[in-house]
Amino acid sequence: MAREPSQNQQHSHHWVRLATALMVVLFVAVAIWYGTLPEAPAESPAQATAVVSPGEPTFVGRTTCAGCHQEQVESWTGSHHDLAMQPANVGTVLGDFDQATFEYNGITSTFYRSGDRFMVRTDGPEGTLQDYPVLYTFGVTPLQQYLVEFPGGRLQALNIAWDARAVENGGQRWFHLYPDAAITHNDPLHWTGAQQNWNFMCAECHSTQLDKNYDASTRSYHTTWSEIDVSCEACHGPASNHLVWAKKEPGWEQLNNFSMGLTHMLNERNGATWQHDENTGQPVRHPARTTDTEIQVCAACHSRRAQLFEDDRTGQPLMDSFLPSLLEPGNYHADGQIDGEVYVYGSFTQSRMYQAGVTCSDCHNPHSLELRVPGNGVCLQCHTASSYDNESHHFHEVGSAGAECVDCHMPAKNFMVVDPRRDHSFRIPRPDESVALGTPNACTNCHDDKPAQWAADQLVSWYGEPPKGLQRFADAIHAARSGEADAQYQLAALLQEAGQPAIARATAARELRNWLNQDSLQAISKALEDKSPLVRYGAITALQPLPLELRWQLARPLLDDPERVVRALAAEALADVPRADLTVSERIALSNASDEYLESQRNNADTPSANVNLGAFFADRDEPVIAERYFMEALALDATWLPAYVNLADFYRRQNREQDGAQILRQGLAHLPDSADLNHSLGLLLVRQQRLTEAVTSLARAAELAPDNARYQYVYAVALHSAGQTAQALTVIDEALARLGHVPSLRELRWQLEAAR
Incomplete structure (x- = not known):
């Protein structure tokens, strides 16, 4: 039986341990002095501590998130993101399916119930009336659309939608999204056509962890998602490693404490304050915003853009997956105001607020999506009421519509008939530009009985001169669209004005392709090195008409661009470069970027546009058999796709097959006379x-x-x-x-x- 040591024994052991320790210290000191300290023996496998590395992040679902983030989930519940898409049932369908009828262009559609199913009898792809079950609702207010399943895994969005507004606001009725267009079954905009296809057009931004899974060989979809709506991980990214960090599971130490296991941090507002400059009175952000993470995460859906690569929400820059639209006619007026439905981002990046460091969540609650403060209050978070919320600034009676900040600086336009969207460029009204260029302005949007000149004169009487604002590119873009004699000089000047919005400068670079000479090429070559990837993209598109040798010289560095989309589009511009003439490193760079371009287009193989792009790419590479196959696939997908006919006819011209070209053009005219x-x-x-x-x-x-x-x-x-x-x-x-x-x-x-x- 063991016994406790006596007091004397304890003291004796203490002195032995102390003496031993002193001997060790003395030995180490002598060894260090003479440089003879032996290496420590390696740990045996049994002694070593295994280093666990977290795996690739995966999606875990909002139920898991709610365990710690209940407040955020409650705020999100019932939001437009939550209700973006739902199974059609009695609790989600808002429309009248009680034998309601709606007539459009000679077709009477009927909405009815069959047991638990919601049904619509309407014109199908052949123009005849057919009965379709509604599978999902799409959106919630101010309108709700309905999705119908077709063979091949396709979901199609009905053109007839439900007006979810109150009766007193004109709602609670069925209406057609193209009321004045007389859409028929053979029109590209018919609800059964490619442009109303959910898998390609809508799914990415109405679901979480969306995988389109298009099979080009069978022209079918096997689309999957983890959650049917825009849930937590649609914005925050896959959260499995965040759980590892939060629970301190094996490997959590390797997850940087700053990122907490998340693929990207939406923390740009943390610690930021807005102070007023003593000289200008304008709000200034402290510290300055140096990153765009939050804005780019939002822009993945809230922008007019092409999606070239799958977006797995792992924190990559916007232009690693998406190509934002430039100031295209029909989408934007020459001054950058919204014309088509452009979904905010392209407008917001034109604004002084964007340049000052404002982010989306400065104004919007990112979970409920509501304004942080109602009315003018959201602006007065930063702008002083004494300077702006009074008649000396807006010259309207306080409390009237004209005194609302948004009505002057964020005018709205209706899309989808009943859905008003506000212009987020936060511009100063320019009725003087309306007089000169025909662009709209906020003043005569309200005072629609007055001419633009009246509004321009009124502003001069108030302020002494026409207010200018940040956006000063309207003249240059208008000159390009009109083919004016001095357009080249205006575009080159805009391109080199670093303080102007990147979207405008990128548009200027692209438009210079119509005025290529020594002066414009100098501006374009500088733009190819611009810090904005959008400007670099615009400059690439201007190079296409150039001789091959000069095009290669200018675009070659972009094959190694940090943004994947820019690399891919540089490869497209250099598709006709003979590989045999290149060095090994050049050949590798072109091959890698070309592979990325091919991936980007094959990712969209369900669209005629991507097949036309692939056809043109292989035609430039002198691979005519492959090129023709892609052109023909574009027409097989959509017989009304105009670029397919034009490009295929031009391909036949280059192949000395004019008779085939004539036949394909006449075939196109049969569809598009x-x-x-x-x-x-x-x-x-x-x-x-x-x-x-x-x-x-x-x-x-x-x-x-x-x-x-x-x-x-x-x-x-x-x-x-x-x-x-x-x-x-x-x-x-x-x-x-x-x-x-x-x-x-x-x-x-x-x-x-x-x-x-």
Whole structure:
């Protein structure tokens, strides 16, 4: 039986331990002095502590998140993100399915119930009435759409939607999303067509962990998701490693305490304050925002963009997966105001607020999506009421509509008939630009009985001069769209003005492709090194008309760009570069970027546009068999896809197959008889075949269908002159100049034709 040591024994052991320790210290000191300290023996496998490395993050679902983040989940519940998509049942369907009918373009659709199922009887892909069960609801307010399942895993969104607004606001009714378009079953916008396909057009932004899973060989989908709505991980990314960190499970130490196991941190507002500059009175963020993480996470869905790669929500930059739209006509007015449905991001990045460091969640609760403060209060979080929320600033009675900050600086436009979206460019109203350029302005949006000049004069009477604001690119973009003589100089100046929004500068770079010369190339070459990937992309698109050697010289560095989308599009611009002429490192760079480009397009193999892009890419690489296959696949997917006909006909021209080209253009005209592009292309083909009389007819039709296209007017006039109809050619030119103003090419042609008479 063991016994406790006596007091003397304890003291004896103490002195032994102390003496032993002193000897060890002395030994180590001597060893260090003489450099003879032996290496420590390696730990045996049994002694070593295993280092556990967390795996790739996976999705865990909001139920798991709610265990710690109950407040955020409660705020999110019932939000537009929560209700983005739901199974159709009595608790989710808002529309009237009690034998309600709706008539559109000669078709009467009926909404009814069959047991527990919600049904619609409407025109199918062949134009005949058919009965379809509604599988899911889509959205909740101010309108709700309905999804119908088709063979091949497709979900299609009905064009007839339910107006969820109150009766007193005009709601509680069925309505058509294209009320004035007379859509028929063979129209590209018909609800059974590709442009109303949920898998490609909608799913990514209405679900969580969406995998489209398109099978090009069978033209079918096997689309999956982890949650049917926009849940926690749609924004925060897959959270499995966050759980490891939170629970201190094996490997948690390797998860940086800053990231806490999350794929990206949405913490840019942490510790930030807004203070007022003593000299300007303007709010200034402290510290300055140096990253765009939150904005780019939101922009993945809240932007007009193309998705080139799968977005696994693991914190990559926006342009690693997406290509934001530039200031395209139809989407944006020349001054950058919204025209089409552009979903906020492209507008917001034009604003002074964006440049000052404002983020989405400065104004919006990111979980409920509501404003942080109602009314003008959301603006007064940063802007002083004494300076802005009074009549000396807005010149309207306090409390009236004209005194609302958003009505002047964020004018709204209705989309999908009943859904008002506000312009997030936070611009100063410019009725003076409305007078000069025809752009809209907030003043006459309300005072719609007054002309723009009245509003412009009113602002001068208030402020002494027309207020300018940050966005000063309207003249340059308008000049490019109008083909004005000095457009080149305005675009080059805009491109080099670093303080202007990147989306405008990128647009300027792209538009310079129509004015390539030594001066514009100098501006473009600088833009290829711009800090904004969007500007670099715009500059790449300007290079396409250049000779191969110069194009290679300028675009080669972009094959190693840090942003994947930029690398891929650089490879597209260099598709025709002969590999044999390259060094090993150049060949590797081009091959890697080309693989990324091919991945980006094959990721969208369910769209005719991607197949046209692939066809053009392989045509440039002199692989005609593959190229033709992709062009034909584009037409198989959508027989109304105009670019497929134009590009395939041009491909046949390059292959000396003009007869095939003529056949494909006529096939296109059978589907799209009012296409100016197809008529113009057929006219040029007939000119090459020396069938001038037929060519003039086609070119005349193109000029008639596109009266504002200066190029089509020019070619038509040349054809008339060649056919001996010079007087009529001069008439065409004069009428075009009267419509379009100064177009140098048309004026020069007129002088030449007059001289030839």
